[in-house]
Amino acid sequence: MQFRSKLLALLSVVACASASLVFHEARAAPPKGFVSRGTTSEDQTIELRIGLASTNIDGLHDKLMSVSTPGSAEFRQWLSADDVKSFVQPTSESVAAFNAFAKVNNLQTRNISPNGEWVAVSTTVGKANALFGAQYEDFEHEALAKPLVRTLSVSLPSELVGHVEVLHPSTSFESPNMRLTPLPKSALVEKRDVPASCNSTITPACLQELYGIPTTPATEKSNTLLVTSYQSQWVQQVDIQEFLTQFRPDMPSTTSYTVQYVDGGLDPQEVYDAGIEADLDMEYTMGLATGVPVTFLTSENFDLTSAMIDTAAVIGNYSKPPSVVTTSYAGDEDGFSESLAIKLCNMYMSLGARGISILYASGDGGVRGGHDSTSQCSLTTFIPVFPSSCPYVTAVGATIGVQPEIAMNLTGGGFSNYFAAPSYQKTAVAQFKESLPSNFGGYFNETGRGYPDVSTQGWNFNIVVAGKTNLIGGTSAASPTFASVIALINDRLVAAGKPVLGFLNPWIYSSASSAFTDVTEGKNVGYTCPNSAISFTATEGWDPLTGFGTPVFSKLLAAAMA
Ligand SMILES: *[C@@H]1O[C@H](CO)[C@@H](O)[C@H](O)[C@H]1NC(C)=O
Numbered sequence: 411m412q413f414r415s416k417l418l419a420l421l422s423v424v425a426c427a428s429a430s431l432v433f434h435e436a437r438a439a440p441p442k443g444f445v446s447r448g449t450t451s452e453d454q455t456i457e458l459r460i461g462l463a464s465t466n467i468d469g470l471h472d473k474l475m476s477v478s479t480p481g482s483a484e485f486r487q488w489l490s491a492d493d494v495k496s497f498v499q500p501t502s503e504s505v506a507a508f509n510a511f512a513k514v515n516n517l518q519t520r521n522i523s524p525n526g527e528w529v530a531v532s533t534t535v536g537k538a539n540a541l542f543g544a545q546y547e548d549f550e551h552e553a554l555a556k557p558l559v560r561t562l563s564v565s566l567p568s569e570l571v572g573h574v575e576v577l578h579p580s581t582s583f584e585s586p587n588m589r590l591t592p593l594p595k596s597a598l599v600e601k602r603d604v605p606a607s608c609n610s611t612i613t614p615a616c617l618q619e620l621y622g623i624p625t626t627p628a629t630e631k632s633n634t635l636l637v638t639s640y641q642s643q644w645v646q647q648v649d650i651q652e653f654l655t656q657f658r659p660d661m662p663s664t665t666s667y668t669v670q671y672v673d674g675g676l677d678p679q680e681v682y683d684a685g686i687e688a689d690l691d692m693e694y695t696m697g698l699a700t701g702v703p704v705t706f707l708t709s710e711n712f713d714l715t716s717a718m719i720d721t722a723a724v725i726g727n728y729s730k731p732p733s734v735v736t737t738s739y740a741g742d743e744d745g746f747s748e749s750l751a752i753k754l755c756n757m758y759m760s761l762g763a764r765g766i767s768i769l770y771a772s773g774d775g776g777v778r779g780g781h782d783s784t785s786q787c788s789l790t791t792f793i794p795v796f797p798s799s800c801p802y803v804t805a806v807g808a809t810i811g812v813q814p815e816i817a818m819n820l821t822g823g824g825f826s827n828y829f830a831a832p833s834y835q836k837t838a839v840a841q842f843k844e845s846l847p848s849n850f851g852g853y854f855n856e857t858g859r860g861y862p863d864v865s866t867q868g869w870n871f872n873i874v875v876a877g878k879t880n881l882i883g884g885t886s887a888a889s890p891t892f893a894s895v896i897a898l899i900n901d902r903l904v905a906a907g908k909p910v911l912g913f914l915n916p917w918i919y920s921s922a923s924s925a926f927t928d929v930t931e932g933k934n935v936g937y938t939c940p941n942s943a944i945s946f947t948a949t950e951g952w953d954p955l956t957g958f959g960t961p962v963f964s965k966l967l968a969a970a971m972a
């Protein structure tokens with residue numbers, strides 16, 4: 411680095427302000443599947459997102475635990491946007507240090523979060539290389555339309571150390587396929603009849619029957635649910651209409667949704683624009699959370715990590731936020747740099763503190779990451795999934811079958827390598843570990859946050875996409891389903907003049923833990939691996955396949971009202 415920064419000082423007047431660079435983060439190689447096509451052109455524009463250290467993030471954690479833990483004197487006294495900001499905003503020293511750096515290097519900065527902890531800078535790759543001791547390269551992946559611009563190592567000018575926590579893009583390579591729906595090959599062409607039995611295919615009526623979800627419409631219009639959507643996945647109003655006509659004949663088929671545009675997000679409505687993930691997520695929220703106003707958040711940012719940062723910033727900036735947010739995108743945790751994962755997870759902490767339940771699909775590769783592959787079946791090091799592994803989100807796994815419900819092979823579950831087990835789950839996780847065979851060692855991180863927290867059905871959901879009925883599955887189907895349950899409970903809470911459920915986990919792991927049907931069978935080997943592959947096995951009580959199990963609406967409502 412020493413030689414490098416001297417060289418840069420000769421080349422460019424800007425570098426003299428950054429006399430010394432301090433190593434920040436690196437990875438030895440890009441994740442599997444990414445191939446470097448050489449250094450990125452120095453003149454290419456790069457949009458950097460820079461995460462500044464918060465004033466008191468530990469204080470916000472303590473406050474959040476206090477307001478979300480049953481029995482606390484301030485239980486469910488969710489924080490105002492200003493209260494959250496007082497913890498999350500950077501100190502004036504950090505702001506001054508960064509602004510001075512930006513000024514001397516002639517960088518235009520843009521505040522992109524309501525709490526001021528993220529700023530965006532648009533610059534050239536050459537300048538970013540010089541300022542941050544980086545070497546940006548074009549990394550191709552066969553599943554990506556264009557290369558990701560990333561660096562394998564990044565440093566910080568010494569004057570920013572302690573003030574800047576994250577520089578993105580740098581060493582994060584999110585999985586190219588974070589969308590958690592395994593596609594049937596016949597998708598979009600095959601017309602299937604709706605079978606009678608919920609044992610083989612799922613409809614809203616099946617889920618209502620199975621979990622006791624009411625069909626009576628919500629009454630509280632202030633209680634809203636938000637569905638995020640990325641990667642050109644667009645919901646179609648005509649598909650929603652056809653879905654409601656077929657599967658919710660008791661609802662007005664013209665029920666519509668609100669659109670939130672982020673990062674140039676789009677909402678096109680031609681038949682070829684139908685997105686299977688977007689339609690699934692919207693059909694199993696609009697068609698299940700009867701009468702709850704639903705918002706469709708659409709982002710066209712090719713960089714999904716940036717889209718996730720901006721999504722959390724937009725939600726954090728609402729004066730009247732949704733009570734539930736569901737996301738069906740997640741990827742291998744190790745694809746994200748640790749600093750990025752922590753900062754994004756802290757954004758979910760901020761949203762939870764405002765009384766927003768943040769739900770994520772737990773992953774579709776069982777113990778083998780976002781999506782497993784046959785080449786991974788003999789892997790003996792399990793791959794956790796992020797953001798499901800963030801302790802401030804509620805991760806939703808998938809079950810299959812009705813008598814009994816069993817953990818589905820693909821249900822994402824395991825233990826984080828970035829986040830330690832939070833206090834709320836220590837007892838549940840310790841109990842699970844006692845069920846493991848004594849020789850079950852070394853496959854997973856013993857100290858990590860265990861996920862998922864809960865589960866619902868996640869296979870063979872009937873959806874309407876591009877005008878056709880089709881079957882789809884994955885934890886992508888489970889997260890919207892659980893989001894609908896929570897949204898309907900919130901409706902009843904608001905109607906009774908009570909605060910919404912907000913950050914769920916401390917409540918789920920204590921007073922609500924018996925409001926679930928325990929799922930005690932199944933293995934999460936992954937979708938493509940044989941049952942003999944190493945994995946976790948469902949057991950009595952919490953487990954890293956289905957969490958506490960599937961919801962019993964009446965019991966959850968009673969626990970919520972108590
Ligand atoms: C937050 O919302 C306000 C008003 O709705 C807007 O003026 C402001 O630019 C937003 N802030 C950010 C960081 O997006």
Ligand SMILES: *[C@@H]1O[C@H](CO)[C@@H](O)[C@H](O)[C@H]1NC(C)=O
Pocket residue numbers: 609811812813
């Ligand atoms: C549901 O399907 C499973 C697996 O195909 C089968 O073993 C079980 O008997 C079925 N249950 C009912 C009630 O049809």
Ligand SMILES: *[C@@H]1O[C@H](CO)[C@@H](O)[C@H](O)[C@H]1NC(C)=O
Pocket residue numbers: 826827828829830831855856857858859
């Ligand atoms: C295991 O998780 C902890 C956090 O609980 C982390 O500090 C540690 O680095 C992880 N170990 C590995 C091998 O990733």
Ligand SMILES: *[C@@H]1O[C@H](CO)[C@@H](O)[C@H](O)[C@H]1NC(C)=O
Pocket residue numbers: 810819820869936937938939940941
């Ligand atoms: C995983 O489960 C699904 C649903 O039952 C099944 O279609 C698939 O074949 C299973 N995978 C393997 C490798 O058995």
